[in-house]
Amino acid sequence: MFSLFLEQLLNGLQSGVMLFLMASGLTLVFGVMGLINLAHGSLYMVGAFACAAVAAWTGSFWLGLVASLMAAALAGALVEMLVIRRLYKRDHLDQVLATFALILIFSEGTRWIFGSFPLFLNVPEALSGTVTIPGGSQYPIFRLAIIVAGLIVAAGLFALIGKTRLGTRIRAGEADREMIAALGINIDRLYTVVFALGAALAGLAGAFVGTTQSVQVGMGEPVLILAFVVIVIGGIGSIKGALIGSLLVGFTDTMGRFLLPIGFEAFFDPASATAIGSALASMLIYIVMALVLFLRPSGLFGTEA
Template sequence: MSAILLIEQILNGLQFGVMLFLTAAGLTLVFGVMGLINLAHGSLYMVGAFAAAAVAAATGSFFLALVASLAAAAAAGAIVEVVVIRRLYNRDHLDQVLATFALILIFSEGTRWIFGSFPLFLNIPEALSGPVTLPGGIQYSLYRLVLIGIGLAVALGLFLLINKTRLGIQIRAGENDREMIAALGIDISRLYTIVFALGAALAGFAGALVGAIQSVQVGMGEPVLILAFVVIVIGGIGSIKGALVGSILVGLTDTLGGVLLPSFFKLFMDNAAATATGTALATMAIYILMALILVVKPTGLYGAST
């Protein structure tokens, strides 16, 4: 493999990782603060993507499409929290899993009823289309570079929100002792709604951004949800820093594994067998990574020790 191809794949893995972070960050906030297992988080990713595709088709504006993805996913998240999730906080995790799995079915069928079963397409804005030349003469997609920048900027914004604002103090306090902050006069129901809507908005935003390089279709959020759970297990539940590091590790492992492992096995096998073996191991690589990290640190890289 050439050095240029390796650098391109590293950038692809970084782009995949930071987009995964947008989904995983909301999931780890909800799980860390509320103690809630939300299987419907991937559906909010899908809501954002469909909202963006619909608004872009109607207005031709990619910026308005991104705003629509944030607004639609946040509104859907707030409604779900008030109507359904609020009744699950004191229930066991099995009830949470069953209820949020039912929400997946509702969102999927509702989206199919509104938009149909065929994929929608969200075009990359003209200003961000095409390649850009990086040092060393590497040609790389400008849009993917922008995605990396947006993901890192959101990570910085979340860090500042959690650590430097009054809302962030309340979120961290709610994660540690929700009864105490309720006793101090904080409206815990309002705080939970804000956190859930924020997590939903991040997932919807990710869906819109990724929707421009993939098709927007029903069920697109479920594979992302699985990877997001892997990320928060690797990074540690409730840790934004852990979500970022875990997302990048998963993105690089998945992308580089899919390229390097087949090439490695070609040294010992014919092309067809090497490709099949390498591809199979590449899909397992992130789970092997998760298992190895949990052996060394059962709470994840940045999870609180118990």
């Protein structure tokens, strides 16, 4: 039982790290640009399809991983320059409608290029084995590698935002975009870089998750909903909040699906306990979000209005 519990903890950590890659890009875009981007999940899908396609063509998952970053960043930069740039001074309803249209365009474009059938990514041979975790269970090496890689990327993002000149400009743009424009910084270029960075993070998450599930059209929208939950819990515009919120959502969702059915077995037959527990587990993250908003309306690390 202990090994199974530890396995679910690791699954929750993996889920949280992948959510952070999605949510950090989303909160960067909203925090710096004030833009509601519903198409962020489509960039996640672009990364997954690019990785699957290039890995299939070349036989190398690592080349596919590089392709996911490049394809998602390029798609993000083009979207920002051609569409998003015209929405900054528009109200949020226009942003929602325009980015929802982008979801449809990306979905149909992907279906036209790759077809309606899902693609599958093979785990690289070097990471295809398992390791024994405390308690005796076997845990896939690749899932551990995903956790480590995600944490390294998270540390790199914190260093980028907090220790570099680009990070200083991003934080300044979040605080007062008119002032940094007056100081001679090319605000359009900064916005393109931020949008491409957020897109690359989403594409990387898509490539990683594509190894654990099929790569298919529309795969980004469910993850986008969870990413919005994360930034509401963590606080809009806060990278630290995105990390804590992602881990909280990842652990809550995974452990809820594991523990609630077991708890209800004391009151119901196993089939009913599983059904009831699974249903409640799917609502648990939204209950947590509501509780956080009740206690801190701006999120855990958001700035009070």
